[in-house]
Amino acid sequence: MNRRITDQFVRLYDLEKFLLASVISLIFFLNLFSLTKCRLQHEAELKRLEEETAQRIEEAVRKNVEERMKTEEVKEEIERRTKEAYEKMFLDVEIQLKKEKEAALNEARRKEVSLASCLFNFAALFVWFSGFGILAETKKFGN
Numbered sequence: 001m002n003r004r005i006t007d008q009f010v011r012l013y014d015l016e017k018f019l020l021a022s023v024i025s026l027i028f029f030l031n032l033f034s035l036t037k038c039r040l041q042h043e044a045e046l047k048r049l050e051e052e053t054a055q056r057i058e059e060a061v062r063k064n065v066e067e068r069m070k071t072e073e074v075k076e077e078i079e080r081r082t083k084e085a086y087e088k089m090f091l092d093v094e095i096q097l098k099k100e101k102e103a104a105l106n107e108a109r110r111k112e113v114s115l116a117s118c119l120f121n122f123a124a125l126f127v128w129f130s131g132f133g134i135l136a137e138t139k140k141f142g143n
Contacts, residue, residue, distance in 0.1 A: 068074055
């Protein structure tokens, strides 16, 4: 009987140790879950604050830009830069047109020289052939 009681006490002691270990593990995991939950909440709060701050900064920058765009200095600067860009564009177009005109004139001169050369060659051939005709006629008539 003593042995039975002892065995029962041992079982109860083992059961108490198991229960105590289970409770400690449960408390540990609850604390870990609570810490994780707090950490996630903290991260969510930080992210929300970061987004709000970014939105406020963006709005402030937009407002600052709009205010500066309304000033006369900025309007004059925009007008000046636009005018300079148009002048540069027109100058570039004018230069390009001059280059194209010069190229067209050179091509026309080249063709003119080529045509003149052809005409000269044709005239020379004509004279040459005419000379044969004259010689043939003079021989025919005995002159």
